[in-house]
Amino acid sequence: MVDITRAAAELIMRSNGWLSYMSEAFQTEALSHARLIRFEPAKAIFRYGDPPGGIYGLVAGNLTINTAAPDSTPRLITLGTPGAWTGEGCFLTGQPRRAELRALGEAWLFNIPLDALERMAARDPAMIRAIGVSVVYAVDVLIRIIHDLQKRDASRRIASVLQRVTMIGNSPIPLSQSDLGIMANASRQQVNGAMQKFAAAGWLDYTYRSVVVSDPAALSKYAEGDGAD
Numbered sequence: 140m141v142d143i144t145r146a147a148a149e150l151i152m153r154s155n156g157w158l159s160y161m162s163e164a165f166q167t168e169a170l171s172h173a174r175l176i177r178f179e180p181a182k183a184i185f186r187y188g189d190p191p192g193g194i195y196g197l198v199a200g201n202l203t204i205n206t207a208a209p210d211s212t213p214r215l216i217t218l219g220t221p222g223a224w225t226g227e228g229c230f231l232t233g234q235p236r237r238a239e240l241r242a243l244g245e246a247w248l249f250n251i252p253l254d255a256l257e258r259m260a261a262r263d264p265a266m267i268r269a270i271g272v273s274v275v276y277a278v279d280v281l282i283r284i285i286h287d288l289q290k291r292d293a294s295r296r297i298a299s300v301l302q303r304v305t306m307i308g309n310s311p312i313p314l315s316q317s318d319l320g321i322m323a324n325a326s327r328q329q330v331n332g333a334m335q336k337f338a339a340a341g342w343l344d345y346t347y348r349s350v351v352v353s354d355p356a357a358l359s360k361y362a363e364g365d366g367a368d
Contacts, residue, residue: 155222
């Protein structure tokens with residue numbers, strides 16, 4: 140991944156995800172406090188149980204988001220894609236991190252520190268509602284994940300995962316078949332069979348650690364149970 144300029148990074152975040160729905164004034168103030176940071180592949184941005192910290196917004200690259208119930212081992216639940224923000228739970232609760240965020244390949248992120256968020260809220264309490272909007276968007280993603288996992292057919296769960304992580308385009312998805320199996324609650328054999336089926340239908344191409352979706356509409360239709368078996 141090439142270096143990214145501050146101006147280009149800000150444009151990405153103003154145009155995608157949670158921040159794009161905020162007022163221009165809020166965008167400008169938030170980004171004035173944000174540090175642009177490059178993370179090496181597999182680097183943990185934060186881990187489950189880490190002390191409270193600020194929020195992170197993905198500018199370029201991919202992230203794995205891993206979490207679990209207390210006293211359980213965090214597992215991969217979804218990918219973060221450019222424009223996505225997370226970490227707001229610490230600001231709202233003052234409690235430790237409830238998830239693990241890790242770079243999947245090289246990644247560039249904005250970080251707004253916790254103390255900057257506190258200062259923004261002290262000046263304008265409406266800022267708390269803006270952060271609450273980010274939480275609602277995160278809940279929307281979790282509802283989608285639950286909906287997908289309730290599908291009885293494993294191949295449709297796998298299609299749902301692929302469709303969910305390609306919503307922003309058809310660039311390569313750096314996921315292994317093992318990763319897909321975890322996210323779709325499917326066995327390695329089920330993932331392999333589904334991928335062969337989808338490739339034969341012309342919906343995607345794949346290697347062991349990468350997937351390129353070429354027909355997201357067909358994949359989505361199948362994932363929702365309307366496509367041919």
